[in-house]
Amino acid sequence: MRRLLAVMGAAAALLALAVGAAAAESAPKPVPPIVMISDTGDVVRTMNQALQEMIRTNLGLEIQVEYMDFKTRLERMRNRNFAIAFAGWGPDYDDPMTFLDLFVTGSAFNDPGWSNARYDQLLEMAKNTTDQERRMQYFVEAEKILAQEAPIAPIYWRSRLSLYKPWVKGIIRRAVGAEAEYKWAYTQGRPGGDSPMYLNLNLGEEPPDLDPATSTDTVSFLILNATLEGLVRKGPDGSIKPGSGLAESWTVSPDGRVYTFKLRRATWDDGTPITAEDFVYQWRRVIDPRTASQYQFMMELAGIQNGSAIARMDPEKDDIDAALQTFGVKALDERTLQVTLEKPNPLFLELTTFISFLPAPRHLVQRYGDRYASDADKIGASGPFRIASWTHGYELVLEKNPRYWDAASVKLQRIHFDMIQDAGTALQLYEQGSLDIAGVASRFVDVYRNHPDLQPPWPDGSAFYWEFNVDHPVLKSAKVRRAIALAIDRQAFAERVLRNGSYPATSLVPPVITDPARGGSFQARVGELFPARANVQLARQLLREGLQELGYEVPAVAR
Amino acid sequence: MLRYVARRLVYAVVTLWFIATLTFVLMHLVPGDPFSSEKLTPQIHQLMLKKYHMDRPLWQQYLTYLGNLARGDLGYSMRQMNRTVADMIREGFPVSAHLGLQALALGLVAGLTLGIVAALHHNGWPDYVAVFLALVFISVPNFVVGSVAQYVFGVRLGWLPVARWESPIHTILPTLTLAVSLLAGQTRLMRTSVLEVLGQDYIRTAHAKGLAPGEVLWRHTLRNAILPIVTVMGPLTAGIVTGTFVVETMFGIPGLGKYYVQSVYNRDYPLIMGTTVFYSVLLVGLNLLVDLAYTLVDPRIRLGKAAD
Numbered sequence: 001m002r003r004l005l006a007v008m009g010a011a012a013a014l015l016a017l018a019v020g021a022a023a024a025e026s027a028p029k030p031v032p033p034i035v036m037i038s039d040t041g042d043v044v045r046t047m048n049q050a051l052q053e054m055i056r057t058n059l060g061l062e063i064q065v066e067y068m069d070f071k072t073r074l075e076r077m078r079n080r081n082f083a084i085a086f087a088g089w090g091p092d093y094d095d096p097m098t099f100l101d102l103f104v105t106g107s108a109f110n111d112p113g114w115s116n117a118r119y120d121q122l123l124e125m126a127k128n129t130t131d132q133e134r135r136m137q138y139f140v141e142a143e144k145i146l147a148q149e150a151p152i153a154p155i156y157w158r159s160r161l162s163l164y165k166p167w168v169k170g171i172i173r174r175a176v177g178a179e180a181e182y183k184w185a186y187t188q189g190r191p192g193g194d195s196p197m198y199l200n201l202n203l204g205e206e207p208p209d210l211d212p213a214t215s216t217d218t219v220s221f222l223i224l225n226a227t228l229e230g231l232v233r234k235g236p237d238g239s240i241k242p243g244s245g246l247a248e249s250w251t252v253s254p255d256g257r258v259y260t261f262k263l264r265r266a267t268w269d270d271g272t273p274i275t276a277e278d279f280v281y282q283w284r285r286v287i288d289p290r291t292a293s294q295y296q297f298m299m300e301l302a303g304i305q306n307g308s309a310i311a312r313m314d315p316e317k318d319d320i321d322a323a324l325q326t327f328g329v330k331a332l333d334e335r336t337l338q339v340t341l342e343k344p345n346p347l348f349l350e351l352t353t354f355i356s357f358l359p360a361p362r363h364l365v366q367r368y369g370d371r372y373a374s375d376a377d378k379i380g381a382s383g384p385f386r387i388a389s390w391t392h393g394y395e396l397v398l399e400k401n402p403r404y405w406d407a408a409s410v411k412l413q414r415i416h417f418d419m420i421q422d423a424g425t426a427l428q429l430y431e432q433g434s435l436d437i438a439g440v441a442s443r444f445v446d447v448y449r450n451h452p453d454l455q456p457p458w459p460d461g462s463a464f465y466w467e468f469n470v471d472h473p474v475l476k477s478a479k480v481r482r483a484i485a486l487a488i489d490r491q492a493f494a495e496r497v498l499r500n501g502s503y504p505a506t507s508l509v510p511p512v513i514t515d516p517a518r519g520g521s522f523q524a525r526v527g528e529l530f531p532a533r534a535n536v537q538l539a540r541q542l543l544r545e546g547l548q549e550l551g552y553e554v555p556a557v558a559r
Numbered sequence: 560m561l562r563y564v565a566r567r568l569v570y571a572v573v574t575l576w577f578i579a580t581l582t583f584v585l586m587h588l589v590p591g592d593p594f595s596s597e598k599l600t601p602q603i604h605q606l607m608l609k610k611y612h613m614d615r616p617l618w619q620q621y622l623t624y625l626g627n628l629a630r631g632d633l634g635y636s637m638r639q640m641n642r643t644v645a646d647m648i649r650e651g652f653p654v655s656a657h658l659g660l661q662a663l664a665l666g667l668v669a670g671l672t673l674g675i676v677a678a679l680h681h682n683g684w685p686d687y688v689a690v691f692l693a694l695v696f697i698s699v700p701n702f703v704v705g706s707v708a709q710y711v712f713g714v715r716l717g718w719l720p721v722a723r724w725e726s727p728i729h730t731i732l733p734t735l736t737l738a739v740s741l742l743a744g745q746t747r748l749m750r751t752s753v754l755e756v757l758g759q760d761y762i763r764t765a766h767a768k769g770l771a772p773g774e775v776l777w778r779h780t781l782r783n784a785i786l787p788i789v790t791v792m793g794p795l796t797a798g799i800v801t802g803t804f805v806v807e808t809m810f811g812i813p814g815l816g817k818y819y820v821q822s823v824y825n826r827d828y829p830l831i832m833g834t835t836v837f838y839s840v841l842l843v844g845l846n847l848l849v850d851l852a853y854t855l856v857d858p859r860i861r862l863g864k865a866a867d
Contacts, residue, residue: 071590071591072590075591075595078595088597089597092598109597208638209641211641214640216598292610315609370635373640391813393647393651393817418723419813421811421817422808422811424706425709425721425809425811428713428721432721434723
């Protein structure tokens with residue numbers, strides 16, 4: 001009897017399994033949870049709630065948010081432990097490549113894990129031509145693939161708001177490189193007089209690293225750009241001209257590979273002459289794996305001869321010192337610098353304006369070693385300003401560098417930087433009159449909306465987007481990803497949630513990136529690939545198709 | 560007494576070792592490391608780990624750390640490159656201690672006075688006022704008190720600087736902001752304590768044997784009522800002289816407080832360890848002092864006697 005029961009039980013179980021399998025084939029599975037990872041913060045929370053609501057209303061999908069601190073999110077992104085990640089990227093140089101190469105196969109930053117052969121091919125072709133018109137066409141096609149396959153959903157291109165006292169003039173803000181250029185800044189009509197001319201500004205925090213070989217952050221970049229001079233300094237209009245920096249002039253070989261720079265006669269602020277050897281020393285430091293410079297890749301991107309080979313060397317096994325001798329940067333004499341590229345590179349001059357290419361004073365770096373740039377008396381200057389005093393975590397004072405080659409153009413005698421972290425305090429100092437510029441953080445936007453000193457929104461160059469993990473059971477469908485991307489009302493989000501002049505991101509590369517072939521913005525050539533307004537109908541149709549193909553339940557609103 | 564102190568010092572070293580070890584383990588359990596950042600490639604990441612010897616097994620790093628710690632070497636910050644943790648503490652601590660002690664003195668004097676007055680007028684109007692003030696100041700967070708003070712006294716009236724740390728005038732608003740919450744706690748503690756002592760038999764006896772009311776208050780009431788305050792003084796002082804994140808950030812004060820928060824956010828391992836160990840040393844040291852102070856305040860306590 002007992003045996004019979006056991007047999008019957010086994011048969012019943014088998015039957016149940018069979019029925020279950022059949023049911024699984026016909027009845028769709030419920031959509032598994034979609035978890036978005038995000039940084040914490042009041043403003044971010046509001047942003048996420050708005051986006052969750054758009055997806056809920058337009059697609060009937062529930063997106064859960066898991067909040068964590070920045071470095072935890074980063075770790076989760078790099079380990080691809082997420083369904084959706086709220087991410088952002090800022091440009092390192094003025095070219096669409098600085099955004100588009102994030103998503104090539106095998107990129108360290110390709111968190112979605114997406115791969116598209118044609119996309120990879122387009123970017124490779126762009127790297128191998130100097131014809132800017134063709135490069136831009138490749139990039140446009142790449143953007144279109146990105147939009148079609150939607151491993152990401154661009155959401156907004158960030159702008160920031162700030163208040164300027166009416167006497168503040170001539171500060172140039174840049175979306176690429178140092179955020180502000182003070183060389184041509186001046187004041188006009190400051191109560192109490194414009195002589196001596198000075199500015200009181202807020203850095204927001206201690207500059208973490210003022211060694212240009214290893215520096216990576218925007219705060220340090222501001223100070224480095226003000227105190228160091230490179231081969232060229234971008235003009236107020238963003239132009240790159242001979243004579244604008246330490247290079248008086250240059251020649252390019254007919255094959256476009258060899259640049260020979262004639263350096264002007266100039267000195268460090270301590271009177272030591274600036275030589276071609278300073279450049280060689282600095283550029284070698286950046287490419288040297290022992291320096292472990294995060295921006296080593298910029299040096300590689302420049303395509304300087306043997307750069308990539310040296311960058312890949314193992315400090316423990318390879319003779320790096322010998323290899324550095326073969327690096328394509330040579331001092332022909334004290335004032336002649338020769339750079340040999342592996343192949344012609346239309347970005348080369350643009351890249352030399354980047355912080356990592358600015359020479360630090362070799363004699364001081366050698367003298368202080370690891371302690372270089374740790375204090376005001378252990379740092380040198382070659383730019384418009386020099387560090388007069390530096391109280392860590394409190395204030396940093398720049399004064400005009402009397403030995404700067406173009407000192408005649410520098411009108412400011414002094415820039416006093418506070419390191420006030422609290423955005424509210426900075427605004428109170430602005431109101432009290434002891435700061436000349438203050439940023440308006442999102443939570444203060446309503447208070448200052450009609451303030452007479454409010455400047456037009458400044459697009460800072462960063463793009464913010466959702467990344468979709470293409471291994472997620474549902475997000476592996478390009479149709480589902482595209483559906484979510486279409487269900488976001490970017491314009492409403494920018495206007496009603498962000499309210500700081502940020503733009504709805506209708507493609508990845510933000511409008512601040514220029515189009516060297518046509519002039520103007522690269523984005524103008526791309527057009528609207530992700531709609532500014534949600535396209536609910538198409539989104540629902542794609543979601544329905546995508547989920548049905550995968551065998552998942554379609555939410556009621558999309559049926 | 561000396562034996563007691565010696566034994567306590569041994570305990571202190573063990574406690575510090577335990578705290579350092581626990582912090583070391585915990586901080587390595589948190590995802591990310593000092594170098595993780597948006598634009599870091601795995602290749603450079605490996606190079607950086609190697610450069611800072613963080614590619615070695617954790618137990619080796621731990622032993623190295625303990626060895627350095629024993630020699631008093633706290634290492635270099637990994638966020639503010641090229642600066643030593645010792646320098647950062649050396650520069651920040653005096654500022655935090657200045658602000659903290661000023662606020663502590665003010666908060667303590669005002670709080671104790673208010674607490675005593677409230678207790679002596681139990682259920683009278685001074686009591687209600689004191690309790691009400693204490694309740695308000697405990698409920699309203701620092702940053703609200705601070706920004707209202709900045710706005711009213713700095714921006715509106717223009718009497719005091721909004722922020723920065725330059726002259727005694729600059730210390731007024733942050734000291735008040737910090738003192739206010741201290742005051743509230745001390746008022747409540749002292750009030751309760753005095754009320755309890757007032758109900759004791761020996762107070763009735765003192766009154767009965769005809770001592771002057773002032774004498775009863777000073778010699779019998781306050782001396783006994785102050786004991787709980789002495790008890791909390793150790794941790795309270797250690798906490799406040801090592802800086803408070805909110806008040807220091809808000810008033811742009813270059814103290815230690817921000818490092819306790821930022822070091823964790825940045826995974827600045829040496830700074831996390833340095834600030835934690837520094838705080839622990841202060842805490843353990845002050846608690847020892849408090850225990851010694853008991854013998855002065857309360858003759859019933861004889862240190863070490865029971866155990867000897």
